[in-house]
Amino acid sequence: MKRILSLFLVLTLLFSLAGCAKGKETAAASEGVTDTQADKGLEIMGENVKYDPNRLVNGGEPITIDWWIWASEELFRSIADAYEEIHPNVTINIINNPWDGYFTKLPLALQRGEEGPTLFNVHNSYENLVLNYMEPYDIDTKELTADYPSAASHIMDGSIYYADYGLSTGMIYYNKDLWKEAGLTDNDIPATWEDFIEVAQKLTEYDENGRMVRAGFNYNNYFYSLALGLNYQFGDNLFSADGRTCLADSDGMKQAVSFLTGLYEEYHIGDKDFGTDCEQSFYQEQSAMVFVWGFFVGNLKDNAPDLEYGTFELPTRDGGTPYAYYRYNGESTPGINRNATDEQKEVAQDFMRFFFANDEVQIALSQDGGLIPARTSLMDSEELKDTPIVKTIGDHIDRYAWPGAMPSTVENNMKIATEDILYNGKDVDDALKTAADTISIDLANIDFTSSESLYTYYEE
Amino acid sequence: MFKRRPLQSKSEVWMRNIAMGFLILYMTIFLIIPVVIVIAGSFHQWNPLNETYKWIGIDNYIRMFSYPTFWQSMANTVIFCAVVVIFRVLLGLAIAYALNSKMMRHKTLFRTIFYMPTVTPLVAVAYVWKIMYNPQFGLIDNIFGLDINWLFDSKFALIALIAMTVWKDFGYAVILFLSGLMSLPSDCYESAGIDGANAWQTFRYITLPLLKPTMLFVVVTSIISYLQAYVPVLVMTEGGPGTSTYLSSYLVYDQAFKQYNFGFASAISLFILVLTAIFTVISFRVTGAQES
Incomplete structure (x- = not known):
């Protein structure tokens, strides 16, 4: 009996090892077919960055590459499918990892050389973790910046390792039914903060015991996000002139933060304890207006498809054009693994040219992510001109500043500071000073310089 | 020998x-x-x-000792550890004593009920409690007619984490104390009965001293595990509001896997390791001294 059991255990071990070996072999080989037809009679795509689909990649031989993403699997799958349709010898495995831990796993995977993903999605706040493992795009930088002007800010030593496919920023989302119920019309869309407060007060409701049952405006879990950028309206940049120090405790930031807390404490248009997650609260129609970035368009489509909503831009202090309304950030294009095999890199370079040159790909990306297309010529396209963000902000995106690929320490410490102010009653000056000091220590260990000085109106 | x-x-x-x-x-x-x-x-x-x-x-190390969040997290850890261990031991012992009583019926059923939270995954429990603590639709405020934003009020956030952890973990102590009680020699109790000891005297002078090894095991393993606690914080508060619910192990996680300061996180980890060792030695010494 013992011998049989031992034999069984040994066989199990051998099968397990064989199973692992087989798995590795499968990953290296391809599931695709051989492509022998170079000229498929397809049109050349693109304006400045051009893509010729009538040529073979990898000599038409089957090849597989992995593409790591953290969200929107369906969208990225459809892009990979469109490429595979042109090049049936290429198989792109989409590997969807959760956001939490993505930037811990990715650098470790890339350290394994060609075993890591050939393509991987990038978030610019984690640039310093992955840049060492990235191959520059094999695309002329002049051509790329002609189509994608924001790519100019991503040139490093004459090369571009990743660029933006779309620009995102924050907006006010309002519930159209609640708006109508409060007797408000499109003419009431506020241009000044004063008007905004008036509108929000009309939308706020309390029960007979004085308990809030609907918030006019809710920024609770995005307090830090709203504050980081509102400083421009209050006269200060986010970074020092040399771009090395975060001005988290500037007078402008202190005023912005105090103004936002005043919306709750002085004007009672919302409450820190009412709807701690402002997105959920908006879905439940408990908050009439919320501040969220462009991605909320996609979330609303998935989580509250029947909710009628509109968007408007952040008001300003006097209703005029400010130095900058707020900040924006780019959604980054995929990176290419420097240590992938030459064949895999050839396919990845070809794929990225397709990615940049293909209008449909860019339109789908902007629609799904609630983005302003970084390829500016698409801004007037039929598919995008009526999207909430293009309609609301598209005309003067130039009045939104980009502080650069801010390391995550900036947002993390501002989140702590704003929670300390809102929930723990900490003094604004003290909380922001603590944040500024901690960010300074962290930035000293990172090679980061803000791009804020590149802002068009920086000298104003 | x-x-x-x-x-x-x-x-x-x-x-x-x-x-x-x-x-x-x-x-x-x-x-x-x-x-x-x-x-x-x-x-x-x-x-x-x-x-x-x-x-x-x-x-x-210099940064660690001058870092305000480090000291706050250490203070939170001591409070969290002490309160959870005390409640775990008291509740565990009381319920185990009740379950061991001859008057108790359906012992297996109650044992299963009390042990169920212990075998439920911590992340799932933490998510459920997070919903229960919601100020708008959470069960706790609605049942007790309260208006407390449990996880966003620094006066209550740590208490909320402690309550969840006690509920989740007391079953472990119940089972250990129960096995300890069941293995106690019956002749001691018979002698006590003959000598006319009442229930409290029997518990105080016979049960409690004989249960000391079990008590030591529960206390030491609890201290070690609670010095490493970070999952409830990660799921329920992310250390907030501000840094008011940072525990030392969550600070290590935050520094290593969110800020990527692995060196700083290593320094804090070593401090926790030394602290755990000191607590363990003290626990053994205290019990050893009492036994001798």
Whole structure:
């Protein structure tokens, strides 16, 4: 009996090892077919960055590459499918990892050389973790910046390792039914903060015991996000002139933060304890207006498809054009693994040219992510001109500043500071000073310089 | 004095060597090497993700002792640990004593009910409690007619974490105390009965002293596990509001896997390791002294 059991255990071990070996072999080989037809009679795509689909990649031989993403699997799958349709010898495995831990796993995977993903999605706040493992795009930088002007800010030593496919920023989302119920019309869309407060007060409701049952405006879990950028309206940049120090405790930031807390404490248009997650609260129609970035368009489509909503831009202090309304950030294009095999890199370079040159790909990306297309010529396209963000902000995106690929320490410490102010009653000056000091220590260990000085109106 | 028995045969010697070999290999790979790496890392500016490894001497330790969040997290950890351990022991002992009583019926059913939270995954429990604590639709405020934003009010957030942890973990102590109570010699109780001891005197002078080894085990393992607690914080508060629910292990997680300051996180980890060792030695000493 013992011998049989031992034999069984040994066989199990051998099968397990064989199973692992087989798995590795499968990953290296391809599931695709051989492509022998170079000229498929397809049109050349693109304006400045051009893509010729009538040529073979990898000599038409089957090849597989992995593409790591953290969200929107369906969208990225459809892009990979469109490429595979042109090049049936290429198989792109989409590997969807959760956001939490993505930037811990990715650098470790890339350290394994060609075993890591050939393509991987990038978030610019984690640039310093992955840049060492990235191959520059094999695309002329002049051509790329002609189509994608924001790519100019991503040139490093004459090369571009990743660029933006779309620009995102924050907006006010309002519930159209609640708006109508409060007797408000499109003419009431506020241009000044004063008007905004008036509108929000009309939308706020309390029960007979004085308990809030609907918030006019809710920024609770995005307090830090709203504050980081509102400083421009209050006269200060986010970074020092040399771009090395975060001005988290500037007078402008202190005023912005105090103004936002005043919306709750002085004007009672919302409450820190009412709807701690402002997105959920908006879905439940408990908050009439919320501040969220462009991605909320996609979330609303998935989580509250029947909710009628509109968007408007952040008001300003006097209703005029400010130095900058707020900040924006780019959604980054995929990176290419420097240590992938030459064949895999050839396919990845070809794929990225397709990615940049293909209008449909860019339109789908902007629609799904609630983005302003970084390829500016698409801004007037039929598919995008009526999207909430293009309609609301598209005309003067130039009045939104980009502080650069801010390391995550900036947002993390501002989140702590704003929670300390809102929930723990900490003094604004003290909380922001603590944040500024901690960010300074962290930035000293990172090679980061803000791009804020590149802002068009920086000298104003 | 314990006398060592000579090994019987060659095969027994082989068996011992193989078993010890595996054990040493396991301890080396999963304990000794990581600890050595952490000790070395604590003297470096270290980020394995972008391969930064720069000698900075004791800078991480200097920063640690001057870092306000470190001291706050240590204070929170001591409070969290002390309160949870006290409630775990008291509740565990009381329920185990009740379950061990001759008057108690359906013991197996109650044992199962009390042990169920312990075997439920912590992340799932933390998510459920997070919903229960919601100020708008949460069960707790609605049932008790309260208006408290449990997880966003620094006066209540740590208490909320403690309450969830006590509920989740007291079943473990119940089972251990119950097995301890069931193994106590009956002749002591018979003698006490003959001497006319009442229930309290029997508990105070017989049950409690005899249960001391079980108590020590529960207390020491609880302290060790609660010094490492970070999952409830991660799921329910992310250390907030502000840094008011940072526990020391969550600070390590935050510094290593969110800020990527692995060197600084290593310095804090080593401090926690030393602290855990000190607590464990104190617990053994205190119990040992009382026994002697």
